Amino acid sequence: MAAITAALIKQVREDTGAGMLDVKKALTEAEGDVARAKEIIRAKGIAAAGKREGRKAQEGTIASKVVVTAEGQTGYAIELNSETDFVAKTPKFVEFADTVLGYAIEAGADSAAEANAAKAGEGTVEEFVKEEASTFGEHIKIGQFAKVSGEHVEIYAHKKSAEMPPSIVAMIATDKAGAAVAHEAALQISAMGAKWLTREDVPADVVESETRVATEKSQAEGKPEKIIPKIVEGRLNAFYKETVLLEQQFVKDPSKTVGDLFKEVGGKAIAFARVEVGKGEEE
Incomplete structure (x- = not known):
């Protein structure tokens, strides 16, 4: 059994918003397994209303572009982080993000690591970003990177306010x-x-975890044992409708799903990506 350290307690509290005593109990029951402790907290409905969404926030912008290829189109998106929104919203920073994206596209990058390693002048993009950071007076870095390909690629870039990128x-x-x-x-x-x-794209370990949480929650609610499998199935279906694109209710017409949209035109969705500033890995 792993030791229940203050660091473990802090990690689970930050990720779930649950109280210290509840976190300690969950970690003890899970024998120090953080992922299992989070499942226990969810199953018991302990998570507080103040639960933090995502990881530590970072400022910045996302540059994106569709490139025509021999096979069709490829969409690229790269997050460039700054320390403040004051820098992020300057035209110079937005232009810099587009330049960084250009180097990544030229190199045919498939990941943030490959984008950082791409050639930029006499050096790499990572070196280029570090050198240019001094002109902004802040720490600048590449965050998330996404790439999708198909016969057609559509990009929607959302601004939370008119003055921001x-x-x-x-x-x-x-x-x-x-x-x-x-x-x-x-x-x-x-x-x-x-x-x-699609639901087939959901990793097996995620399905197993959701099934376990739904089962334990149903048991904690005192549901009859013989109907628990049916309840679990219903909760899993609800999970798919929330997290699987083609099974989500279409926001403009909840009477149909996103999958129905594609069926109506005889079309197919191949792949998608979503990048949001501040939602990537912490440094």
């Missing part, structure tokens, strides 16, 4: 027929934050 970029790749509803799908991705395209 894009803080959310949604991209979706479709076949030719699906292009007819690609813009609506991109708006949906931006607003509703789906995590997977």
Whole structure:
């Protein structure tokens, strides 16, 4: 059993918003397993209303572009972080983000690591960013990176306010027929934050965790044992409707799903990505 340290307690409290005593109990029951402790807290409905969403916030913007290829189109999006929104909203910073994206596209990067390693003048993009940081007077770095490809790629860049640059970029790749509803799908991705395209794309360990949480929650509620499997199935379906793009209710017409949109035009969604400023990995 792992020691229940103050660091572990702090981590679970920050991720769930639960009280210290509840966190200690959950960690003890989970024998120090952080992921399991979080499941226990969720199953017991302990998480506080003040639960923090996402990781430590960072300022910045997202540069994005669709490039025509021999196979169709490829969409790129890269997050460039700054310390303050004061710097992030300057035209110079926005232009700098576009330049960094250009180097990543030229290198055919598939990840943030490859974007950092891309050639920029006599050095790499990572070196270029560090050198230019002095002109902004802040620490500047590449955050998230996304890339999708298909016959058609649609990009929607969302600004939280008129004076700020894009803080959310949604991209979706479709076949030719699906292009007819690609813009609506991109708006949906931006607003509703789906995590997977289809339920088959949901990782097995995530399904197992959600099943375990739903089962334990049903047991804690005192539901009859014989109907728990049915309740768990219903809760899993609700989870899919919230997190799977093609199963989400279409925000502009809740009587249909996003999957229905594509069926109506005989089209297909191939892949999607959503990048939001401040939602990537911490340094």
